[in-house]
Amino acid sequence: MMYNTSAGIVPGKINVHLVPHSHDDVGWLKTVDQYYVGSNNSIQVACVQNVLDSLIPALVADKNRKFIYVEQAITHGFFALLSFDFLLEINGGMCMHDEAAPHYIDMIDQTTLGHRYIKEQFNVTPRIGWQIDPFGHSAVQAYLLSAEVGFDFLFFARIDYQDRAKRINEKTLEVVWRASKSLGSSAQIMTGISPKNYEPPSDNFYFEVGDTSPIVQDDMNLFDYNVPERVNDFVSAAIAQANITRTNHIMWTMGTDFKYQYAHTWFRQMDKFIHYVNQDGRVNALYSTPSMYIDAKYAANESWPLKTDDFFPYADRENAYWTGYFTSRPALKGYVRTMSAYYLAARQLEFFKGRNEVGLSTDSLADALALVQHHDAVSGTEKQHVADDYAKRLSIGYTECPLLNISYCPPSEVDLSSGKSLVVVVYNPLGWKREDIIRIPVINENVTVKDSKGKVIESQLLPLLKDSMSLRNSYSTAYLGKSTNVTPSYWLAFSASVPPLGFNTYIISSAKQAASHSGMRTVYKSQISQNDTIEVGPGNLKLLYSGKRAKLMRYINSKTSVNKLLEQSYIYYRGDDGSKDLQVTRVYKGKDHAEIEFTVGPIPIDDGIGKEVVTQITSNMISNKTFYTDSSGRDFIERIRDYRKDWNLEVNQPIAGNYYPVNLGIYMKDNSSELSILVDRSVGGSSIADGQLELMLHRRLVADDNRGVSEALNETVCVFDKCEGLTIIGKYYLRIDPVGEAAKWRRSFGQEIYSPFLLAFTEQDGDHWANSHLATYSAMDTTYVLPDNVALITLQELDSGKVLLRLAHLYEIEEDTDLSVMSSVELKKVFPKKKISKVTEMNLSANQERAVMEKKRLVWRVEGSSKEQPTAVRGSPVDPAKLVVELAPMEIRTFVIEFYSERGSFSDALYRRSNLRRKATFSLP
């Protein structure tokens, strides 16, 4: 029997857009490869190969059928076999990234990777955001990763249950989301929220092999003919949804996780529904895509409610806040951030050197990093073995000193007493000149550090403490599978100064005299004497401790005149303090912030109680329930305790319900000052009491949370067969500024945290290296640095030889008196050694020209806004003669730059002289 599936939209009727889809996580309960090939089915029945293989005949069999697919990373290029554009119209990144734990630069990178791949392979430009599964939705997702990539629609499913109930009641599930204060309506996105989830409308419409929904039995020669009943089911569900939806178009997401393993089973039933429902005539059913759906919505010329800010935090029901995951797996989150930095810098070096035609490149790291942005990857919501798989993939692109944080770094642990010296090349991936402390483990006591001119510079040897040594020994053994045979005794610390997009070289060698102990102060818990107060800080900033309580007491900055009482403590949620934590607080000369390095773990669970370790910074500021957290490392959003802007919050979880993701930092302010904390990785943070900020640093649980993982979050590390809870070493940074003056530090230093110095080590006999290699270098014009409010967030050679350049203004409007202004970058000085032939401004994901994107963009009407919104300020088009890029507050501009061909002197020189074998020899401190 043939079914008539050719229905299009019928005006005047309820149109049920059936959107067939499979949501195939690129790693959750199984690894991405296990999902692809369908192994490990005892954990989860899921095989993406089945989905893809069975789609071909299903789509070929009937051209009316549709299907959409998001996760490019798992398709292995499979869709090259098909020529159905609709498969690729949604998302188009390598994965459906999380929106809480990833940094916006990583989100841009993974989206660009996918978008350019799809454009090159299939000439398709995705136009729909399809974030159906992430556990809350960020402002950055809306205005950057949707509007700025050129999407016409963003669809998702998970929002707070209270929010959803109100939206259902008020028919406001579909909104115009204007998420950026700075860019306003120029970067808004039409957004659809599912009335329930991303599955069929009721339990009655699942058609996987093994699903139990009644099939449409339309063979009158057999028993159980049920077409009338099933048509009634369909019509009832359609009318129910139409009653809470504006316009007469509704979308049914026909699929869910890993469905369509035998695609035919779904299409067979949908064919019948379309045929018989349309014969019935009460509603109109059609195969559709989100793109067809949104075009129909647009044609209705409706006005839509306005939504600002974001959709965090997310609770799927009472007492079920998904906020712990902001901190889950802090080691993985830290590792991702480390690799992001490495990837950003490595692409710069790859460009300077010239991409290898064959062999090693940054590509595999790009893939691994893209994958780990998935909403069950860096989020920490995957099973342990899957988290391990993500880490393994990252590690493959990274070679030296991954354990530098626990003082394990074989290249630096060379015996210098024999006359050898250690060469440290320090690379600065930022567009600013920069001075920073370098710390490396060494085995010799008497060492001296010389700069690239051969001048001895100030350095300091800090003995490795017993607890640190113990951690180093056990974790390096866990890493290597055997004990290390070299044990460093000291941290060697010295200050390195490096030009923008450049490097400097330092030589460490044996010295008669021990390194100076002066010039840099370091405070250890063990140094606290019986005195009542200890003053710490070599520069403007002094921290005064009470020796007896070992808690921070007073923060004094002589330059800014800030003088505040402060208390810093650790607490556990759900348990008593049984901490063995060792904390080191560092204050550097010339840096007006405190660096707090914490060591948390193993979290004790002997009492059978899982715990979440939180650090609290308590001041006497009058913060008035208000604090600020960043959106995906970019915009700061105001948070008010126990309050939501969109509905009257019913508070049932006064802690979990006030947690927000922190990627860059968290701050609070009162009339006189601002207290800011910046983080080295994604964490959860809040202000549970006025004057107080807190960060959740680590968590270890003994029970599963019944959200599908079926595994308690209980990370352990095993040395041979002995396992114990994972210990986390991390840092956060604290500073108090006079009110209104804090943004500079948050933005500039935040960028330094994201992009630390990259170190490379080698040994030399005598002065061999120094004589044969370039010792210091900047890729930019030596007279030029980028403006303080602009960061170079992408510099990458494309396969075509062209260069992808992305510049980001770091400030929001009204964020800083001096820096929230239009800024400009002189491209000629960024590329002084090359001649630019063409600059093409692209959309954010660089799969289309910006002008083309703007022209295509659907313009949605906002309810009640009769007058025009003030147009957001943006930089002007780039004059090809001047080659100056203007950037307005929060603007990110993306360019493809072409050069006149002249084999670069730099890259040849670098390659020849520095003997830089490959990008992977650099290591982050």
Place this chain on the structure above:
Amino acid sequence: MMYNTSAGIVPGKINVHLVPHSHDDVGWLKTVDQYYVGSNNSIQVACVQNVLDSLIPALVADKNRKFIYVEQAITHGFFALLSFDFLLEINGGMCMHDEAAPHYIDMIDQTTLGHRYIKEQFNVTPRIGWQIDPFGHSAVQAYLLSAEVGFDFLFFARIDYQDRAKRINEKTLEVVWRASKSLGSSAQIMTGISPKNYEPPSDNFYFEVGDTSPIVQDDMNLFDYNVPERVNDFVSAAIAQANITRTNHIMWTMGTDFKYQYAHTWFRQMDKFIHYVNQDGRVNALYSTPSMYIDAKYAANESWPLKTDDFFPYADRENAYWTGYFTSRPALKGYVRTMSAYYLAARQLEFFKGRNEVGLSTDSLADALALVQHHDAVSGTEKQHVADDYAKRLSIGYTECPLLNISYCPPSEVDLSSGKSLVVVVYNPLGWKREDIIRIPVINENVTVKDSKGKVIESQLLPLLKDSMSLRNSYSTAYLGKSTNVTPSYWLAFSASVPPLGFNTYIISSAKQAASHSGMRTVYKSQISQNDTIEVGPGNLKLLYSGKRAKLMRYINSKTSVNKLLEQSYIYYRGDDGSKDLQVTRVYKGKDHAEIEFTVGPIPIDDGIGKEVVTQITSNMISNKTFYTDSSGRDFIERIRDYRKDWNLEVNQPIAGNYYPVNLGIYMKDNSSELSILVDRSVGGSSIADGQLELMLHRRLVADDNRGVSEALNETVCVFDKCEGLTIIGKYYLRIDPVGEAAKWRRSFGQEIYSPFLLAFTEQDGDHWANSHLATYSAMDTTYVLPDNVALITLQELDSGKVLLRLAHLYEIEEDTDLSVMSSVELKKVFPKKKISKVTEMNLSANQERAVMEKKRLVWRVEGSSKEQPTAVRGSPVDPAKLVVELAPMEIRTFVIEFYSERGSFSDALYRRSNLRRKATFSLP
């Protein structure tokens, strides 16, 4: 990646024949239609449409791939889409019939239906028996349904665990099975028994969507590459099986129940195994079929062990005998037997009348009856709702008086007092002249019965007892959904005499005088007086009862001088006697057997204990542990209590382990006499003590037996909302003969039981009917009847206008002094009114000429039999001039007969004169 799947057989290596298959019951936990369309998946995930749909691309994609499929009934002709003969080479019946509960005539019919369909549609002749799932295996299956249909191989999986263990140990899983004493080596079959089941060799080789076996991960670009491990798994499993198998060919049954719902998942993995295992080279793997497998075995020219008798009973492990099902669902089993009789007779009438080109035919009943022979249908091993579905299908082909057994028959319950009379047309489907008692319910007290010549004949009115009336009222209400408004008061009984393949007419009308109460004796429990002994029986046979104990005491036949003490009792297994059973024992003048009509139920389960109701006949015969039960209603096989011929039986279930299926009868003997019991349906029977025979008549259980059905066998009948345990009314027949003289009754009367008179009713005003209709008729020459040792078991008009005729010799060799001899049938006298143009002898299932079959047949060598077996006696080819068919003992011969065209006078006359609307107006008494 392409895989090399082209491997054939490699001499000198272990050849692993991978035989992809899906075992799709045509009704078990779900109904056949539910299995086909895939509804009701909450009971079982099974959708045959998925299997069939997904097979096409899988088989088209690689011509080396194979697949076999048994259940034609569920394919709905699907394979017409494919041109792969191998799909159809096995079984080829409409279903995989059971081997305990079906009668051999039903087995032949359902196999013929499938075989002729496959031959006509696809020109394929199946050559392999594939009885993988039935719960024990009958001799008839081996020699009739395998050898006589032309199979070269019979494969199955379920045999007694002790038997299997011995066969594995002795490498005797593959045998030549010579199951017929009479036909010997002329009807033997090469038989393969699976070493375990009909599934892959270990848990590691299941590849359904959702199965958890490790897939072959051969993509080196992904993690978890496992080709070496998986090849090792395969080779190990192959060697293990080769070690218990003769020749170097082993078969792997790659599939199981309802697998291949997405066929690709299996073929994808098998492709890889064949590719990599053959690259490895230790063993050779190939896509194969049972046909390829058996040809390879045959080529090895090996000798094989001999097996005789059968494979009953079956225990899958200690204390797990599958013998209860011989009796399970006695109502369904009885209904099947009723419909078989109806079908046999209806086809005769259909032929006489001429098949309708369009409209009603016996075809739908043929389909329903074929389906119900399935090993989860008449066997009683299906869920209740599926049993209901089978019954519903049977009922559709049957219209009048299905409840005659409980005295509900509206056509006979007409009020005759107004002057109307009831016409009863009595059809005799046997080839013998026949006299038998007819019993019908009537409402009038004064009735008279006239024969076709208008002569009043002896009749008797028997008042309906209170208990019977109560049963009638509640069951007819359950059937109709409302109470009946007419209530008969009497059974009217009279003796009808009908010519072979013919009918006679009786007229029942109102009479002044009541029908005679003399001439036929009937004994009721209520009639037992306080006298010590009651003598019952109008003829040679007298039964003497003790009035006090109501148990049979003495059996006396004055003609044969048999005089035996007998006791008949009911017992429950697993519970006390709480019977409300009403038994009627009838002894008819001219019949030397007792007819025992039992009413069993509702079986009480208030005590929470399930019960199995058994009737025991106890004599003082010295039966020496030995008794005899029929194989599928045909050959009698000697059974010895607590003993198996093939191995030393470890007795752990002295009752269940001695039960055997009974389709025709059970008997025992000693030096002087034989005590035989014949049954009206399939039941289980045994002899648990010497001198005693027993039949299990009904069972009602409260717990599932953990064999997959997940439902206790607890049949109930509901009147409106009130349900109680099902009551069974049935009959068995008992006779004691002098030793050596019992076969005649068993064979001749057994055939009468299988083919009772068929009744049709109509009313007439005055003598209208008698004047306008033929009153008596025989299709055969009026001077001719079939020999006593021959039955006409099939007479059926084929679509082509040809006729299918099947004649069966009813005696085994040495069974009866007079009748175990060559017999002959004169076809000219069977078809006196038509002229035979051609007689073609066919194989049993009539899908090929017998001569062709014999020529193709593989001849297997039997171990140790150096000299030739004596050739079995068989009838000679039919001389086309004489048209006489010879039949040797136990021989069944099948012919397709063609006639010279001359529109039959009979059929026109019958149609015109008897106003026989359609075949379905006949009803069985």
